[in-house]
Amino acid sequence: MKHSRSVASFFSLLPGAGHMYLGLTRQGIQLMLLFFSDLFISTSFSLEFLGVFLPIIWFYSIFDVRTKSLYEGTLPNNNLPIFSDIDSIDDIFKNKPAEKYIAYILILMGFLSLLNNIVIPILGRYYDYQILLYVKHFIISLILIAIGVILLKGKKITIRRGDELCKRDE
Template sequence: MKHSKKIAIFFSFIPGAGHMYLGLTKHGIQLMMLFFLTFGISVSTEIELIAAFLPIIWFYSVFDVRSKASGEEPLIDSDLKIFSSIGYENNFTKTNTAYKYLGYGFIFLGIAALVNNIIFPIVGQYVDYQFIRFTRSAFTSLFFIVIGFVLLRSKNRAILEKGDENSWGEDE
């Protein structure tokens, strides 16, 4: 079935809807779920940092629909890359890495929500607002620095231990 590129791009402004129009239902539902789950977590925890991922997901949806609608090859409804470890063959329970990352994510969200919604308001009664703003900025910056070091360390360890051909630093 030939799909209209203009209609597909129109629907793509709602993440996942353009994919569903093209017949990629699984891909569309996963994108929609990812976008609205990220939005819901951002609003419910009142952590603005999480909302920074919303434009990324939105732009991915628009540009992916645009490229798929203008392509001539047949469309294959597959999982998004971040959902690839959650297969129908129960891969999610076979590899504990998915559970580990999900657990780390929930721990981070819980700690961030606790600090943002309970600790900062209590401390705000006794400390100047500028100090709280400085502390929030320092906490966010340190978080990104630590995540960067962890990613670099795990990348190098994966290259040295496994010699995996899919690892990032192979061509370096």
């Protein structure tokens, strides 16, 4: 089915809506979930640095819809690449890699929320607030770098299937 590129581009201004117009409901919902979750978390927990992902998600949505609107055949309604391990909502809560990443994200958000909303304001009464902000940004940067290195390094697992050995990154 041929879709109007201009209408799809107009709907893509709201992340996910353009995908839904093209019949990609799953991808549209996932983009909306990413965008509005990031917006909610960054404003509710005063974690302003998460707002950097908003334009990334928004531009991805726009350019992806513009590319897919040129396709004349039926588009596959697959998951977005970031959700490729998840087939259904049940998969999030089973032993899948997505569960590990969700746990890391929740722990990181809890720690940063405590640091930003409780520790810094209390210490701000006793120390110069500007110095505390530098220390906070330094700690957040170190944590994000450490998590990135840990995720890139990964663990090598050896799995024996029948007579062959399989190595896998986890």
